[in-house]
Structures are given as C-alpha cells and as structure tokens.
Amino acid sequence: GENVEQHPSTLSVQEGDSAVIKCTYSDSASNYFPWYKQELGKRPQLIIDIRSNVGEKKDQRIAVTLNKTAKHFSLHITETQPEDSAVYFCAATSSGSARQLTFGSGTQLTVLP
C-alpha cells in the first residue's frame, strides 16, 4: 500500500517569511495529492490539492509542487501570517480500487509575530 512521509514535524518561522513542508510517497500509481490544515480543536480543512498531470498549482499565498519522478510533493506558504499557525497534513491517494487517502504524520507550523 501507499506510505507517505512528511517533514519536518515542527517548523517555526517569522511572520512574513516563507514556509516549506515536504512529503514523499511510495506508490507510483498515486495521482492525487491534497493538503489539509488543522487548527487546534478543529477539523482538517482542505487547502489545496494537485493531480499528477500538473507540476505546480498556486492559490494566493499557497502553492504546491509535485515531482512524479522523485515521488515527492511540497507545500509552500509565502508571506506567512500568525493565522497560518496550525498542523498541516499531506496525503496521497490512487485512482484504483482503494480510493482512500494515506496521510503524512503532520507538521506543526508556528508563525512567530
């Protein structure tokens, strides 16, 4: 089955700086890669996703890049703000019969004012 590794587990940045979170996956058949943000005490919220036919996707201050050859994808947050502080989870799924997400272990991002 799929295995997703996420790094780093914790990340602290100064407000206004950029943050990068990286994930690797094992199943070369995986074709959908979402990112979730979970604030303390709340549900995970989908913030951006990318499919394997696209190398990069951007939505305002958030971008995701995908390298299928190396089987890794990354979340980039620019101009970080205190409200970006949360746990971020990457995930991967395949279009096969599983149709389920395998999540990374999460990254606790802290944006220092």
Place this chain on the structure above:
Amino acid sequence: EAGVTQSPTHLIKTRGQQVTLRCSPISGHTSVYWYQQALGLGLQFLLWYDEGEERNRGNFPPRFSGRQFPNYSSELNVNALELEDSALYLCASFTRFGAQYFGPGTRLLVL
C-alpha cells in the same frame, strides 16, 4: 450545501462500555471514511464505506465496526472500550474527484 455532520460532539464513557458514533455525508456523496486521531497525533484510517458496503478497513481490532445506511449516513461502533480509544473520531465524505471533506468530529474520552 450542508457539510459533513457528526454526532455527538463529545462523549465520555468508561472502560468496557460500548459507543456508537454517527455521520452524515454531504448530500450526494456515497462514500464515508472514518479516522481516529489521538491527541497530538496524525490521522489513522479506520473504515471506508461506499454504497452501503465496507470497502476497506485499517489496522484496528474487530471491536471497531460500522455500517452505512441506504441514505449513505454511517455509524461507527466501538465495543469493549479501552483507555487508548480516547481520541477525536473524524468522518469524511468523498467526492468523485478525490477530495475528502471532514466533519467536525466526535471527541471520545474513555475513563
């Protein structure tokens, strides 16, 4: 469009008891996924239901079970509760494009 709903929001049980958690997916979604998230930890896949059938289950003992009803709502049952079952139980609804949307969760505390 209403999102994924779950009930109850909080639950306190004692060891050995049984609990039933409920989830209603987004209207039109036929798949429901259950996850366990222990405090400070990641999302562990529990069960996947689609079109009324169990499609897959994660690495959890048989005392974790569930079902999906004809209206696609779902129940998660946990028998013989143990202290380590204390966690946030999340239900997610699946779109045909691959995105999963989570409900607010049920926070279970086992004493």
